[in-house]
Amino acid sequence: MPVHNTDIAEIFNQFADLLEIDGANPFRIRAYRNAARTIASLAQSAADMVTEGKDLTELPGIGKDLAQKIEEIVKTGTLSQLKELEGHVPPQLSKLMKMPGLGPKRVHTLHEKLGITTLEELKMAAEKGKISQLRGFGKKIEQMVLEEIGQVKKGERIKLSIAEEIANGIVTHLKKVEGVKEIEVAGSYRRRKETVADLDVLVTCTNEASVMAHFVNYENVEKVLSKGETRSSVQLRSGIQMDLRAVPEISYGAALHYFTGSKAHNIAIRMLGVKKGLKINEYGVFRGARRIAGKREEEVFKAVGLPFIEPELRENWGEIEAAQRGQLPTLVTIKDIRGDFHAHTKATDGHHSLEEMVVAARARGYEYLAITDHSKRVTMAHGFDMKRLAQRIKEIDRLNAKLSGFTVLKSVELDILKDGSLDLPDEILKELDLTVCSVHYNFNLPRKEQTERILRAMDNPHFIILAHPTGRLINERNPYDVDMERLMEAARERGCFLELNGHPDRLDLSDVHTKMAKDMGIKVAISTDAHRTSDLDYMRFGIGQARRGWLEREDVLNARSWKEIKQLLKRK
């Protein structure tokens, strides 16, 4: 069984949970959690690194001990120390911690005093009124246990597109309150993370009390979790949690930085502050009791000697070091985008005509649009055979003759068959401007086979862009198992490109893989996979992901004119 990075991260997180319940040194616990995050966000496979004999201690937060533990996990699939710890801290206890209101200390007490190890036992104890008798517990906690058991657990994440709808709703709602000045939805939403666990809303206003009241009375609120003078927390009907924080204007920048996170980035920034004798919190930057910055976000960075760092970069993935060296990327913006390479029409599974898609693309200021309807293997979508594609080519030629300042690119979304061949013959493919190629079937091939299948497809000289390179659907379907590093190396050698599919269900490439593509010098096509005219606006999600992957205009294929792109499309 190959050990994936997520397996290692899970083991470390579980170990950290149990250590926490056991009352271990909190910094040791943090070390395991940091390591879990580092491994989970690694572009390469840690298992491969071990096999290749690479030095794991070069990774941030991984020392000699953790490197050895990673090696053990890779070789044996488990961690002996975790098994040992599970001997006196039952592994199921980590599940109890997922209950709101129950952290490591209370779980420890429940286990020690009442012998509780499972959710079932917890429920029984609560029903018998045993929990409220414990020191540090009360009726409220007991009640909460009974209500929450079997409910949605902590840590469920929603797609960015859904988060966006919710965010827009609350901003509209809060704008109606008199005295509200700035409103910003911070957190991972502002960092444009592909999924969001909760929404952090920040306001400046003249009347905190009325804003808080308005907030908890929002129509989509299911339950008020807490309500204070400057901070309130609610659970929405959709199950997602939303926090509101009101801060004075003079603290707005510091609060925005604080609530944008990520946590790891914040901690790193504050450590820089500590070294300079500064204290940084959501109210400002302080030297002793004196505030030296905080009104604007830029001031916080300046106080620790850094230029402004874009929210999408704030993951402590090296952005602080890059900022220190003066080497922050100038991130691509949606204004840089000059066209879209992936769009469908109603000839296959889209909803609008060729002409309608073109009008929509022109309305977005684009110079070109590649029409990439499905090919024949994708029968469910009435994919094109050679004859229909030939007709389509003529149709586009006629349309282009009528257009000025805009080019419809002749293309198709080819299916990469199980054996690695493409599902239309070269004689028609050579008539096209470009192709996007993707996997739609046989997701479950073993890693080696899947990788070689795609590599074989890339050998076809008509293969230009690998579309949605891992096939994942966020929260629905895992990526197929493929060696992305080999795919990228092959793409670079052959002069192919990778798509960053901007559909909010896909966002495929991931942020980590996008960064990897950049580091390997591969240009990325940010595309929407539009199936209707309005889908062209998914470009904003693609851009967000691209920015999280450190892409600059230079790195993006469709931030160029069609004339420039044609030069790049010549396969080596």
Next chain:
DNA sequence: GCCGTTTTCGGCCCGACTGTTTTCAGTCG
């Protein structure tokens, strides 16, 4: 358990809200 231009030991980010307390621990972000 990690880490180092205050280095190999002694640090390790910071505050709000709640419930259970009677001054604060625990949880959460």
